[in-house]
Amino acid sequence: MFVAVNKIAVPAERMQAMMEAFEREAPRMKHFKGYLGMELWKGEDNTVLAVSRWESKEAMEEYTNHPMFKEHHGGGSTGSGQGERSSLVSHYEAKVL
Numbered sequence: 001m002f003v004a005v006n007k008i009a010v011p012a013e014r015m016q017a018m019m020e021a022f023e024r025e026a027p028r029m030k031h032f033k034g035y036l037g038m039e040l041w042k043g044e045d046n047t048v049l050a051v052s053r054w055e056s057k058e059a060m061e062e063y064t065n066h067p068m069f070k071e072h073h074g075g076g077s078t079g080s081g082q083g084e085r086s087s088l089v090s091h092y093e094a095k096v097l
Helices: 012-029 057-064 067-075
Strands: 002-009 035-042 047-054 086-093
Touching: 002 057, 012 035, 012 047, 047 057, 057 067
Parallel strands: none
Antiparallel strands: 002 047, 002 086, 035 047
16 A cells, blocks of 8 residues: 655635545545555644555656646645645555455
8 A cells, every 4th residue: 555645734714625625635646556545644734644544656646747636736726635735745654454
């Protein structure tokens, strides 16, 4: 399994809107082959960890090369990328025990 963790710092006044955008867009992610799911971990410091799980790195790259990725990351009008925020992405090979 391949995991991408996007740590997003969000102004407090934008947090609810960003969380709602993730929830609204999540069903569209299921159309990508190899997508296994996503979790949102909200921290006390106005950060969110968006943890997406994929069958492989290649499956995740299919999403990152798709126009929907740009939409979700600030290049469109409907995705969770709206508003001022900063983020840091990390990738991991994972095994569920």
